[in-house]
Amino acid sequence: MNPGNEQDTITDEMVQKHGLSPEEYQRLLGVLGREPTFVELGVFSVMWSEHCSYKSSRIHLGRLPTTGPRVLIGPGENAGVVDLGDGLAACFKMESHNHPSYIEPYQGAATGVGGILRDVFTMGARPVALMDSLRFGRLDHPKTRGLVRGVVAGIAGYGNCMGVPTVAGETRFDRSYDGNCLVNAFCCGIVASDRIFLGTTGAPGNKVFYVGAGTGRDGIHGATMASTEFGEGSEEKRPTVQVGDPFQEKLLLEACLELMQGTAIVGIQDMGAAGLTSSSVEMAGRGGRGLLLRLDLVPMRETGMVPYELLLSESQERMLIVIEPGREQEVFDVFRKWDLSVAEIGEVTDDGVWRCTWHGEEVAAIPVAVLTDSAPKYDRPQQAPAALPGLPEIVDPDPVGRLPAMLADPDISDKQWIWRQYDHQVGTDTVVGPGADAALVRIKGTRKYLAYVCDSNGRHVVLDPFVGTAGQVAECARNLACVGATPVGLSDCMNFGNPRKPEIMWQFARSVDGMAEACRALGVPVISGNVSLYNETDGVGILPTPGLAMVGLYEGPPPRVAGRFPRGGLTVALLGGVGRSLGGSVYARQFGFDRHGSPPLVDYAAEVALHDALRALIGAGAVEVAHDLSDGGLLVALAECCMEGVGGIFNVGGDAGALYGEDHGRALIAFAPEHAVQVRALTEGVSFRELGHTGGDVLRLADTHGYAVAELQAVWRNSFPEWLNAGAVATLATA
Amino acid sequence: MTARVAVITFPGSNCDADLRHAVGLFGMQAVAVWHKDSTLPAVDAVLLPGGFSYGDYLRCGAIARFSPVMVDVVRFAGRGGPVLGVCNGFQILTECGLVPGVLLRNSGLTFQCRDVNLRVEGKPTPFTGGLVGATLRLPIAHAEGNWFADAETLARVEGEGQVIFRYLGNPNGSVHDIAGVSNSAGNVVGLMPHPERYVEADVGGTDGAGVFRSLSASCFGALPLKAPGATA
Amino acid sequence: MRARVYVTLKPGVHDPAGTAVQGGLVSMGYEEVRSVRIGKFFEVEVDDDLSAQHAGGPRARLEEMCRKLLANTVIESFRVELL
Amino acid sequence: MRARVYVTLKPGVHDPAGTAVQGGLVSMGYEEVRSVRIGKFFEVEVDDDLSAQHAGGPRARLEEMCRKLLANTVIESFRVELL
Numbered sequence A: 001m002n003p004g005n006e007q008d009t010i011t012d013e014m015v016q017k018h019g020l021s022p023e024e025y026q027r028l029l030g031v032l033g034r035e036p037t038f039v040e041l042g043v044f045s046v047m048w049s050e051h052c053s054y055k056s057s058r059i060h061l062g063r064l065p066t067t068g069p070r071v072l073i074g075p076g077e078n079a080g081v082v083d084l085g086d087g088l089a090a091c092f093k094m095e096s097h098n099h100p101s102y103i104e105p106y107q108g109a110a111t112g113v114g115g116i117l118r119d120v121f122t123m124g125a126r127p128v129a130l131m132d133s134l135r136f137g138r139l140d141h142p143k144t145r146g147l148v149r150g151v152v153a154g155i156a157g158y159g160n161c162m163g164v165p166t167v168a169g170e171t172r173f174d175r176s177y178d179g180n181c182l183v184n185a186f187c188c189g190i191v192a193s194d195r196i197f198l199g200t201t202g203a204p205g206n207k208v209f210y211v212g213a214g215t216g217r218d219g220i221h222g223a224t225m226a227s228t229e230f231g232e233g234s235e236e237k238r239p240t241v242q243v244g245d246p247f248q249e250k251l252l253l254e255a256c257l258e259l260m261q262g263t264a265i266v267g268i269q270d271m272g273a274a275g276l277t278s279s280s281v282e283m284a285g286r287g288g289r290g291l292l293l294r295l296d297l298v299p300m301r302e303t304g305m306v307p308y309e310l311l312l313s314e315s316q317e318r319m320l321i322v323i324e325p326g327r328e329q330e331v332f333d334v335f336r337k338w339d340l341s342v343a344e345i346g347e348v349t350d351d352g353v354w355r356c357t358w359h360g361e362e363v364a365a366i367p368v369a370v371l372t373d374s375a376p377k378y379d380r381p382q383q384a385p386a387a388l389p390g391l392p393e394i395v396d397p398d399p400v401g402r403l404p405a406m407l408a409d410p411d412i413s414d415k416q417w418i419w420r421q422y423d424h425q426v427g428t429d430t431v432v433g434p435g436a437d438a439a440l441v442r443i444k445g446t447r448k449y450l451a452y453v454c455d456s457n458g459r460h461v462v463l464d465p466f467v468g469t470a471g472q473v474a475e476c477a478r479n480l481a482c483v484g485a486t487p488v489g490l491s492d493c494m495n496f497g498n499p500r501k502p503e504i505m506w507q508f509a510r511s512v513d514g515m516a517e518a519c520r521a522l523g524v525p526v527i528s529g530n531v532s533l534y535n536e537t538d539g540v541g542i543l544p545t546p547g548l549a550m551v552g553l554y555e556g557p558p559p560r561v562a563g564r565f566p567r568g569g570l571t572v573a574l575l576g577g578v579g580r581s582l583g584g585s586v587y588a589r590q591f592g593f594d595r596h597g598s599p600p601l602v603d604y605a606a607e608v609a610l611h612d613a614l615r616a617l618i619g620a621g622a623v624e625v626a627h628d629l630s631d632g633g634l635l636v637a638l639a640e641c642c643m644e645g646v647g648g649i650f651n652v653g654g655d656a657g658a659l660y661g662e663d664h665g666r667a668l669i670a671f672a673p674e675h676a677v678q679v680r681a682l683t684e685g686v687s688f689r690e691l692g693h694t695g696g697d698v699l700r701l702a703d704t705h706g707y708a709v710a711e712l713q714a715v716w717r718n719s720f721p722e723w724l725n726a727g728a729v730a731t732l733a734t735a
Numbered sequence B: 001m002t003a004r005v006a007v008i009t010f011p012g013s014n015c016d017a018d019l020r021h022a023v024g025l026f027g028m029q030a031v032a033v034w035h036k037d038s039t040l041p042a043v044d045a046v047l048l049p050g051g052f053s054y055g056d057y058l059r060c061g062a063i064a065r066f067s068p069v070m071v072d073v074v075r076f077a078g079r080g081g082p083v084l085g086v087c088n089g090f091q092i093l094t095e096c097g098l099v100p101g102v103l104l105r106n107s108g109l110t111f112q113c114r115d116v117n118l119r120v121e122g123k124p125t126p127f128t129g130g131l132v133g134a135t136l137r138l139p140i141a142h143a144e145g146n147w148f149a150d151a152e153t154l155a156r157v158e159g160e161g162q163v164i165f166r167y168l169g170n171p172n173g174s175v176h177d178i179a180g181v182s183n184s185a186g187n188v189v190g191l192m193p194h195p196e197r198y199v200e201a202d203v204g205g206t207d208g209a210g211v212f213r214s215l216s217a218s219c220f221g222a223l224p225l226k227a228p229g230a231t232a
Numbered sequence C, D: 001m002r003a004r005v006y007v008t009l010k011p012g013v014h015d016p017a018g019t020a021v022q023g024g025l026v027s028m029g030y031e032e033v034r035s036v037r038i039g040k041f042f043e044v045e046v047d048d049d050l051s052a053q054h055a056g057g058p059r060a061r062l063e064e065m066c067r068k069l070l071a072n073t074v075i076e077s078f079r080v081e082l083l
Ligand SMILES: Nc1ncnc2c1ncn2[C@@H]1O[C@H](COP(=O)(O)OP(=O)(O)O)[C@@H](O)[C@H]1O
Pocket: A051, A052, A061, A064, A074, A075, A076, A077, A078, A079, A080, A093, A095, A119, A272, A273, A492, A493, A494, A526, A527, A528, A529, A530, A531
């Protein structure tokens, strides 16, 4: 097969290699009205891939609530934008880079961060915060350590170099991720609400500029790769690895923001998956125009490149910019100042056709509407999977005594080893960084602070995708409330298995509906997101993992609330009632009963009351500590509060459900006794139970157990790094 | 009259804005200077920011050192002008030989972002006047901050009071726990920790403030000086 | 015994560091430098007695080390040289 | 013309990465590995015509590049090989 620009005859085998089904190829012939050229076949293959077309997911995503008084830009652009008042807006999105990260963890994760940063600064926003949501396989799986080291180093390598702080994230482990890790990256930027840039074309005659790094042969067919399962033979796809260059991206960021100060730009679009093809087609689609690209003018990094490669390359750190004629010099000046490639490669046309030429000769000419609107859209069959077994009675003579084992659990233990590798302070606005319920980052020169959290819980979702996903939304909002913030928007990254399996499609649809219900109930619009399907290896699917990232706003004097007990003498109370739900809990998994039972339900009214109370308490300065209950329930949350070294005496005991149940709608608070009356007044209508007092260096529980805080700290802090260092160093994990 | 402080932006610098912000908080005027500028404007001090100049490719600071503006920075330093390099700025200063030693990969090999405790010592400098003897809690954020010098250089640096900051609890394997050094005249200082990150109580702490207060004072007076309200 | 292991990026794999060095050299006046690609090498000292206990000899062992640790074979190739 | 430049740490200079690699190899069962030191090499492509304009030839130019940029001669030594 010659990847050239000559008119090959298209064979069935070529069609199949391009990931198009025979039916899809027939559809292509129908909408195009003729046989495609080889170049055009490549173009269709990426534009109609799951990754770019959302062909399996699109009809479901329409059910999400995407509007609200703050929403300036919802799903459909590179990232969503919400209004923060006073002329400012937050622009954010989350995106997956799962498949590339499994193949080459360092570069896969690094380019994932690079991609999400571009999505945000393309909109004119300066990136101010990153988050990462990670899933890996069993600790004793031979690949896990190398993947953890490589992925973390890759995120650090890219984000640190860019000077954008990574302020929060999450890391969890499950056997279903053994052969398919998840790497979801989130970025938020700040933009003046009247200076938002879109990927559009404006009028015919406008000029198309290519800026950034040169194009090489990397990542050709990456989008198609992200749209198929892994299995035997996927090793061969390896040469497509994209290598990130955060240095180039930093220059690109500064150059774009500099050019955006002026008025030259009509439209701007980053080149992400499917590179030049999808970026130019998307722009033309949004602008309702045609586009002419002279491919021979594209800056190239390698010799002998042909149109097919130029169109499909996923080389990183590149952008397309459309400007009005006469403004060319401004573009050249800015990008040359930053030592970046810049070339005028085409123009906006009025005939609605997306055209590419190569040294004057036409190599592709497809009506834009054919590429954007006629992509297949599937309502794939759904079927509920066979019911999972109920949760059996767990025999545990000493549930309190299980606390150290819970603190050592890979899903609960301290992940400092990871986030110490991330610069979480650059920008000097990080008030609360990683390790807290939510991060809190100041906006300089204002009284505004943005809070960030990401959460997903495959353990719950697999038991009931609707309820599990709704619970995650509630948990995100609760985490934001624990730093005093009110949610302003959500971005989601739907990581699921093979959508052609009716059970997976059912999981997906139910998860979307659960998210939609909870978002409506809590008043949080979904403003951006991403879908990653085919997360399976040799037929084994991952836990359904809707990755959620929520952003909150806090306004006022800097909130003084911590997630850990800062001192003795504080009263500690549980807001939101006693737990009992062990379905999908970390506790149940420790006994081998994950995938048993049902997840905790969400009581929206109680949830809202709790969040309001938390914000009121923090706003009034009545509490010194707020920490929500999630993985590991009450006892784990209480122990986590002791991790600065301060213990206490607490009337906490009872059965495993009360200790480790993962029921929603609950949080711990600690306050000085003199604030007791105020605290009771502000928590009216919320279940309130005093648990005891802080003090000393022992965590005493129900007169039966006393743990030296230092010992608990050691278990919690050391188990993750000890596991990482126990195995042979399986990777150098460096760029 | 306000002191004017140049903050150089190299391609890949990412703490330049943070430094300018900090400079402004202490009543000085930050002047942004582009690395391609052939001359330095009239300033009282020059700051080299942290970040990843040229991606930290090859060796940290190796390529940035050849930026056109560095010719003038070296001249400015030679005339006794105060020059401070933070993190990547420190690496650039070692690469161009304005301060001794080199910065190797951290002994733990990974990037580390954490607080460290430091003792201020050595000869008085424009950045530490009045701080000598103090203990500061400042953040580090680097992968290559493991300061190293051959035995002879090390002896000289120690003997002549050029060790300006020393870790209490070594985070990266640097020889003699050295976190920051000066040139022999004392007007050029490089350090790995980031004083500009801890200048506001709500964001991390204020232990970096003394460095900027010292600079502000030294721009107007002779050395050694007492920094007003230093943490000492 | 001593050995050297050379690890290079496979052809076509982007080398941002090499590109930056090339740009640096040109701007320093070495305008004749057309391209730079950066590799690493390992000088390995091997204990002969211990090495002798493994069938296949030191070269086979070193190549195994390369595949497992020294090279990232997804993007790098390697060459072992016994001294 | 093509050239290779090898840059190695001088004896006595710590090599944290080399030490870690050696430890990693031993823990992976390659207990024969006594020491590892890591160096870099550069594959440089030089334009012959431009190169010819400089007296002293390409080797002298490359050695100058090494002293100025490619090696930090405080801790590293270098070797130029013309291909
Ligand atoms: N799960 C989802 N929820 C909401 N919006 C989504 C979701 N998935 C995708 N979108 C939206 O669809 C658009 C295309 O997404 P994507 O292809 O990931 O963007 P990009 O092309 O920038 O990588 C984006 O605007 C995104 O916000």
